Every structure is written in structure tokens, then in C-alpha cells.
Amino acid sequence: MKKKSIIAGAVLITAIVISGCANKPEFSGSSSLSSRNDAFSESSHSEAESGKALVNFMFSVKSTSARIAEIYVKHSNPPYRVHLNIDGKSIILESEPVLEDKAPIDPNMPESGTGWKYTFSKQMTLAPGKHTLTIALPIDKVLVEGKIVLQAGMNTISLNPLYNRKLLRPSKSQSFSAGVKTVEVAVNGIDVPVVNLNDSFGSRVVTKK
Numbered sequence: 001m002k003k004k005s006i007i008a009g010a011v012l013i014t015a016i017v018i019s020g021c022a023n024k025p026e027f028s029g030s031s032s033l034s035s036r037n038d039a040f041s042e043s044s045h046s047e048a049e050s051g052k053a054l055v056n057f058m059f060s061v062k063s064t065s066a067r068i069a070e071i072y073v074k075h076s077n078p079p080y081r082v083h084l085n086i087d088g089k090s091i092i093l094e095s096e097p098v099l100e101d102k103a104p105i106d107p108n109m110p111e112s113g114t115g116w117k118y119t120f121s122k123q124m125t126l127a128p129g130k131h132t133l134t135i136a137l138p139i140d141k142v143l144v145e146g147k148i149v150l151q152a153g154m155n156t157i158s159l160n161p162l163y164n165r166k167l168l169r170p171s172k173s174q175s176f177s178a179g180v181k182t183v184e185v186a187v188n189g190i191d192v193p194v195v196n197l198n199d200s201f202g203s204r205v206v207t208k209k
Helices: 002-020
Strands: 053-063 066-068 071-073 081-086 089-094 098-102 113-126 129-137 142-150 153-163 180-187 190-192 194-196
Touching: 053 180, 071 113, 081 113, 089 113, 129 180, 142 180, 142 190, 180 194
Parallel strands: 053 153
Antiparallel strands: 053 113, 066 071, 081 089, 081 129, 098 113, 129 142, 142 194, 153 180, 180 190
């Protein structure tokens, strides 16, 4: 299992590097993360099927491609996307961002300031039990993986972005304008350790502090 994860991670990192050569850090295709098709199915049900786990995936992040005077440019080529993979089956999530202005700049609030806010969500049905979750944010070149446990019935998988520190920001604190460094993962409100698979960030375990 560990060997398969290393190989999969290497393939994904290679895809990021290749496509990043054109200054567009996007995967080369929607099947980059896929190796099977039966791990989960998208769902619109409000209740879980008997003996199944119904998962609500949620992730909000703030990002801006560029700023020209007072014009804030959103990511468009490619757009900001989330690649979600569970047990070898992947799906690409997209979101139409909203320009958010949180003034004034507060060093204790990484998302203070003006930028584009993205909200991603997806509902899925899969078997309860242990699963391997892989998350990729190509724009920020973030690739993390963790082991999760789902219960029969309703479940939530929520992500929290950890931003890079901006040198010009007061006290050199985190800022969305510096990009996402990694993400924290929580399942049903419980933090899940994730391993960073992107070589540019190093291999380390990330836990919520």
C-alpha cells in the first residue's frame, strides 16, 4: 500500500511539474488521479442509504491570481480547482469565486484584505470504514494524503487552508495572497494527520495546532 502511494504521488508530482513548465500549474488530464471507478458515487440524497456512508465534502479558500492597481484578477487559465481522490477514484471540483473584501488588514486574520473567495462542495456515497484520501490544489502545487475512517450514515470532510507567510505583512504572518502552503483535514470534526506528497514542500506530517 505504501509503495502504491509513493508511485501515485510521483506520477502526480510529475504531472504538476510538466504542466507547470508553461507557468500553468494544472494537471495534464482529469484522469491523473484515477485508477478505479467504483470507490464512490456522487449523490444528491439528503439521507444516507442503509449501510452506506454519505459524505459532505467542504472547502473554502481565498486566492488572487494578480493585482493590477485596484483590479483583483481571479484565476482563469487554468481556474482554481480541487482534485479530490478517494481510494483511486478522482473528481475535479470547480467553483465560481466571489470577490471578498475583509478590511482592514489584520496580521491575525490570514484572509483579511481583498481577494477571490472559492467555496467547494461535493456530496458522495461510499462504503463505511477506512479510506485513502488525496487532495491536490494544482494552482498552489499542494498535494496531501491521509487515511480517513467513515461511519455508516452522515459524514463531513472539511478542509482548512494554511497559507504561506508574506514577508511584507506585519509580523510576517500568514496571508492568502502568498498562496496555500498545505491543508488541514477533519472528518466529522476530528483532525486527521496528512502527509505532504509534494517534494517542493518536503515530506512531513501536518496536524492541526
